[in-house]
Amino acid sequence: xxxxxxxxxxxxxxxxxxxxxxxxxxxxxxxxxxxxxxxxxxxxxxxxxxxxxxxxxxxxxxxxxxxxxxxxxxxxxxxxxxxxxxxxxxxxxxxxxxxxxxxxxxxxxxxxxxxxxxxxxxxxxxxxxxxxxxxxxxxxxxxxxxxxxxxxxxxxxxxxxxxxxxxxxxxxxxxxxxxxxxxxxxxxxxxxxxxxxxxxxxxxxxxxxxxxxxxxxxxxxxxxxxxxxxxxxxxxxxxxxxxxxxxxxxxxxxxxxxxxxxxxxxxxxxxxxxxxxxxxxxxxxxxxxxxxxxxxxxxxxxxxxxxxxxxxxxxxxxxxxxxxxxxxxxxxxxxxxxxxxxxx
Amino acid sequence: xxxxxxxxxxxxxxxxxxxxxxxxxxxxxxxxxxxxxxxxxxxxxxxxxxxxxxxxxxxxxxxxxxxxxxxxxxxxxxxxxxxxxxxxxxxxxxxxxxxxxxxxxxxxxxxxxxxxxxxxxxxxxxxxxxxxxxxxxxxxxxxxxxxxxxxxxxxxxxxxxxxxxxxxxxxxxxxxxxxxxxxxxxxxxxxxxxxxxxxxxxxxxxxxxxxxxxxxxxxxxxxxxxxxxxxxxxxxxxxxxxxxxxxxxxxxxxxxxxxxxxxxxxxxxxxxxxxxxxxxxxxxxxxxxxxxxxxxxxxxxxxxxxxx
Numbered sequence: 001x002x003x004x005x006x007x008x009x010x011x012x013x014x015x016x017x018x019x020x021x022x023x024x025x026x027x028x029x030x031x032x033x034x035x036x037x038x039x040x041x042x043x044x045x046x047x048x049x050x051x052x053x054x055x056x057x058x059x060x061x062x063x064x065x066x067x068x069x070x071x072x073x074x075x076x077x078x079x080x081x082x083x084x085x086x087x088x089x090x091x092x093x094x095x096x097x098x099x100x101x102x103x104x105x106x107x108x109x110x111x112x113x114x115x116x117x118x119x120x121x122x123x124x125x126x127x128x129x130x131x132x133x134x135x136x137x138x139x140x141x142x143x144x145x146x147x148x149x150x151x152x153x154x155x156x157x158x159x160x161x162x163x164x165x166x167x168x169x170x171x172x173x174x175x176x177x178x179x180x181x182x183x184x185x186x187x188x189x190x191x192x193x194x195x196x197x198x199x200x201x202x203x204x205x206x207x208x209x210x211x212x213x214x215x216x217x218x219x220x221x222x223x224x225x226x227x228x229x230x231x232x233x234x235x236x237x238x239x240x241x242x243x244x245x246x247x248x249x250x251x252x253x254x255x256x257x258x259x260x261x262x263x264x265x266x267x268x269x270x271x272x273x274x275x276x277x278x279x280x281x282x283x284x285x286x287x288x289x290x291x292x293x294x295x296x297x298x299x300x301x302x303x304x305x306x307x308x309x310x311x312x313x314x315x316x317x318x319x320x321x322x323x324x325x326x327x328x329x330x331x332x333x334x335x336x337x338x339x340x341x342x343x344x
Numbered sequence: 345x346x347x348x349x350x351x352x353x354x355x356x357x358x359x360x361x362x363x364x365x366x367x368x369x370x371x372x373x374x375x376x377x378x379x380x381x382x383x384x385x386x387x388x389x390x391x392x393x394x395x396x397x398x399x400x401x402x403x404x405x406x407x408x409x410x411x412x413x414x415x416x417x418x419x420x421x422x423x424x425x426x427x428x429x430x431x432x433x434x435x436x437x438x439x440x441x442x443x444x445x446x447x448x449x450x451x452x453x454x455x456x457x458x459x460x461x462x463x464x465x466x467x468x469x470x471x472x473x474x475x476x477x478x479x480x481x482x483x484x485x486x487x488x489x490x491x492x493x494x495x496x497x498x499x500x501x502x503x504x505x506x507x508x509x510x511x512x513x514x515x516x517x518x519x520x521x522x523x524x525x526x527x528x529x530x531x532x533x534x535x536x537x538x539x540x541x542x543x544x545x546x547x548x549x550x551x552x553x554x555x556x557x558x559x560x561x562x563x564x565x566x567x568x569x570x571x572x573x574x575x576x577x578x579x580x581x582x583x584x585x586x587x588x589x590x591x592x593x594x595x596x597x598x599x600x601x602x603x604x605x606x607x608x609x610x611x612x613x614x615x616x617x618x619x620x621x622x623x624x625x626x627x628x629x630x631x632x633x634x635x636x637x638x639x640x641x642x643x644x645x646x647x648x649x650x651x652x
Contacts, residue, residue, distance in 0.1 A: 052470055056428045057384045121538040139557075245508070246538045247557075312610040314386030314651050315423040316431055316465040320473055324508050327470065331507065 027287060027298055034215035035300055037069045042291040045071035045298065048337065050330050054322040055209070062278070062311040063205045064318075066326045067212075067302045070333050072340045076288040079297035080264035082340065083284060084236050084255045091335040095243035097123065102237035102252075106175045111168035111239065116248070117160050123241070126248035129275065130154070130163045133191075140275040141189040141196070146170055167250060171239055171272070175252050178271040182224040182231045186271060189278070198279035198306070202269065203227070205304040206281065212302050216283050219265040223256045225281075233258060235267075244276040263287040277307035303329055385424035387652040388435075392417045394645035396599070396621040398444065399637040401451075409446030411624070411637055413597075415568060415645075416440050421461050433463035437479055439570070441595065450584040451626055451635055452485035455572045455595055459483070463499075475501040483521075485593075487575030492590060495521050495571065509535040513545055521592055522571040523629055558607040564617070566599040566645070585631050592629040598622045599643055615647040 031037045036053035045051070055065030072079050089099035097120075102110045118124040129139050135148040142150070153166050177185035189196040202225060206213050213220065224231030235254035242249055252272040258265045266284035273279055283302045288295065305325065313321050398410030421435035441455040459481020466474050477499045484493035497519040504512040513531040529546040536542060541552040543562075550564030572593050575581070579588035601619010608614055624637040 054428070054467070054470075057425055243538075246535070246554075309610065312651065315388065315425075316473065316475070317651070318386075319429070319431065319465065319467055320503070320505065323467060323470060323473065323505050327505060327507050 027289070030287075031069065031300060034211040035069075035302070036067045037300065040069060040298070042071065042289055042296075042298070045069065046073060046289075046291055046294070046296055048334075050333055052326050052330065054319075054326050057318060058205065058208055060201075060204050060208050060306070062308055063201070063208070063304060063306050064310055064322055064325060065205065065209060065302065065304045066322065066329060067300070068326070068329065068333065069298065069300050070337065071289065071296050071298050072337055073294060073296045073344055074340050075295055076264055076286045076297040077259075079299065079340070080257055080259075080266060080284075080286045082343075083266055083268075083286070083299070083336070084257045086336055086339070088332060088335055089240070091332075091338075093331055094335060095122075096240055097243070097248075098239075098241040100239055102175055102239060104234065104237065105179055106172060106237065108168060108172045110175075111171055114164050114168050114171070114239070114241065114250075115160075116164045116167060116241075120243075120248075122243040122246055123248035126250070126275070127160060127163055130166065131158055136191055138191045140192070141198075141273060141278065142170075142191050143187040144190045146187075147191040167274075171250065171252055174272045175237060175239070178252065178254065179237065183227065184224075196278060198270070198273070199225075201279055201306040202281050202304070205306060206283075209302070209304070212283065215285070216265055216267070216302075218260050219256055219258045219267045219283070222258055223254075223267050223269075225267065225269065237271075247276045249276050250274040277305065277309075280305045301329075301333070385422055388419070388421045388423070389650045389652075390417065390419040390647070392645065392647035394643060396597075396624075396643035397641045399621060399624060399641035400639045401449065401624070401635055401637045403450070403633060403635040408449045408451075408635065410444075411446070411449065411451065412444035412641075413621075413624075414442045414444075419461070423465070429467040431465040433461060433465060433475075433477060435461040437461050437481070441568075441570075448583075449635070450582045450588070452487075452572075452574060452578065452593070454485055455570065455593070456486050457481060457483050457570060457572075471505050473503045473505065475499070477501075483570065483572045485572060485574050485578070487578070490576075493573045495519065495573070497522075497571070515546060519571050521573070523592075523594055523627060552605075560605040561602065562605065562617075563602050564600070566617075568595070568597040568599070570595050585633075587631050588628055594627040594629070595625070596627070597624045599645075601643070603645075611651045613649045615649075616645070618642065618644045 028040050031040060037051055050068055050070045052066065052068035055067065058065060087099050088094050089096045098113055100110060100113055116123060116127050116130065118127055130150060131154060133140060133147055133150045135151045136144065138147050150166050154162060183199045186199045206220065220226045222231065222233045233256045235256040238253050240251055251270050254269055254271055256267040264286040268282040270279045281304045285300045287298045289298045394415045396413040398412040401408040401411045417439040419435065419437040421433050423431045423433050425431050437457065437459050439457045443451060443453055445451055445453060459479040461477060461479055463475060463477030468474055478496055480496035482489060482493045483495040497517060499515065499517050501513065501515040511533045515529040517527040519525055531545040532542065533545060534542045539554045543550045543552055547567035548564055550562040552560050552562045554560050572595065574588065574591050574593055576590050578591065579586040599619055599621050601617050603615055603617025605613060605615045620640040621643045622640055626635040
């Protein structure tokens with residue numbers, strides 16, 4: 001009797017493991033086909049482990065990429081929806097001072113919570129750099145027209161309240177242009193040297209990783225990031241104020257979601273960043289998984305980041321920069337996983 | 345800064361911009377695949393010069409008078425990327441100490457290193473980076489060079505990255521010709537506030553205050569050290585124990601003072617500091633004897649670091 005039970009256990013175990021292994025093999029093959037992630041262990045991923053790979057040094061001189069893979073105990077559709085709507089600001093370790101979704105079409109009232117003050121120091125830096133902006137020169141990412149507007153407004157009134165108001169108007173105008181024209185509505189940065197087109201940078205970075213670009217072609221095309229047509233997806237828009245490497249930074253973002261067969265693709269892109277770095281984009285693929293009788297989602301995440309500093313960060317410094325960037329991204333992933341566990 | 349970036353971007357963007365649907369696929373790589381890393385090489389150049397005013401030196405209870413010092417250094421390293429996680433380091437290093445000596449001082453006028461730099465940087469995992477660096481070359485007073493002056497100290501270092509604000513360091517220097525042939529060190533870089541960073545990293549530990557993106561003030565220490573072979577007739581010519589002919593000499597100097605670091609260009613940093621030379625020691629291997637200076641003396645140092 002005992003031996004029969006053991007045999008049964010072995011058989012059941014074999015079937016169960018075979019199921020998981022089969023799914024793992026399929027997912028590993030899928031991931032291997034386009035990403036740097038070569039192996040997945042669903043049980044360990046569902047236990048909270050995050051697999052990560054720093055990208056190789058890019059030919060794009062100011063770009064850097066990383067990839068990672070994690071799991072959450074939630075159905076893929078719900079996970080994708082939560083990724084699209086996630087508010088990271090409650091997690092103090094991420095140093096995000098404000099995060100607000102935007103209406104479509106957005107209104108100036110969407111930016112009423114935007115406060116640029118002298119404290120904390122990182123935001124104080126943004127206040128200082130705004131006040132020293134002239135019509136044709138700034139350390140911030142501005143078009144010539146925006147620089148003129150800021151300089152003109154602050155000439156009459158240079159209080160923090162007016163600085164906040166200037167940024168609210170600027171972000172509103174940028175967000176409105178993006179909502180109506182998509183990526184073609186992203187004005188270049190013109191007042192800190194040569195003209196810099198952040199949309200061209202986004203395209204260059206994504207296209208350099210051609211297997212990823214091919215895998216994510218559906219969402220890249222339907223969002224309009226690759227150009228060549230009218231965007232057919234409506235994203236969730238947001239603005240945020242956060243500390244980027246110790247410097248206060250305002251950004252506008254858009255998160256797109258697209259079901260593709262049995263899984264989901266997401267694109268989280270900076271429509272505008274006002275300083276410290278130029279732009280960033282995060283691509284996600286979310287697959288349904290099943291392990292130990294539980295449903296969950298496997299998430300692949302690819303981050304692409306363009307910053308002026310990177311063009312001058314070489315050798316081991318750049319390796320360290322990439323490793324630290326990955327550790328910081330993992331902080332965000334852990335925060336997201338923690339929110340999912342709390343909600344579950 | 346952004347001007348250069350803009351030019352670089354134009355060249356990349358021109359070949360990478362997508363074309364309309366139906367034409368050639370925009371998803372085919374127009375930029376070389378990132379896995380091709382043959383051309384990824386960086387270069388570092390470090391140049392420094394310092395002067396320390398005279399400090400009273402003594403040995404065995406006898407005053408030797410005031411010893412001043414000039415130090416200069418040049419280090420050039422090329423670092424090609426062999427794989428995503430492995431970088432080679434190859435280059436050369438020159439370091440020279442010139443001492444202003446009283447007539448009777450049993451000390452060399454010059455201590456000098458001319459060496460190759462051969463090493464590797466490797467990312468072991470997501471938290472650990474390591475460096476192994478061998479600097480084979482001549483370490484001598486350059487009076488009568490021979491194979492006896494050849495040495496090859498090895499430096500092994502490891503960095504444990506916790507996050508953007510905290511990193512730990514472990515290091516080991518192995519020099520078989522030194523009396524202290526193995527020297528361990530540990531350090532930490534901790535950005536404990538937006539503007540403050542504690543950078544306790546050997547040989548230049550510092551407390552740093554970031555004035556703005558380009559200028560940093562610091563209060564720091566500086567350790568200068570090396571092991572050198574003396575001339576065949578060093579003892580004889582200086583009128584001291586002839587056993588010091590061809591002796592090994594360990595040199596150590598400790599400095600402390602405030603400084604300023606200025607990022608002149610994104611890839612060029614200039615540093616200037618002034619302060620006190622607190623302690624200097626010449627330690628002869630055989631016979632085992634010391635010449636020490638522990639009277640503080642002012643010093644000034646200027647350094648330049650460029651990365652290409």
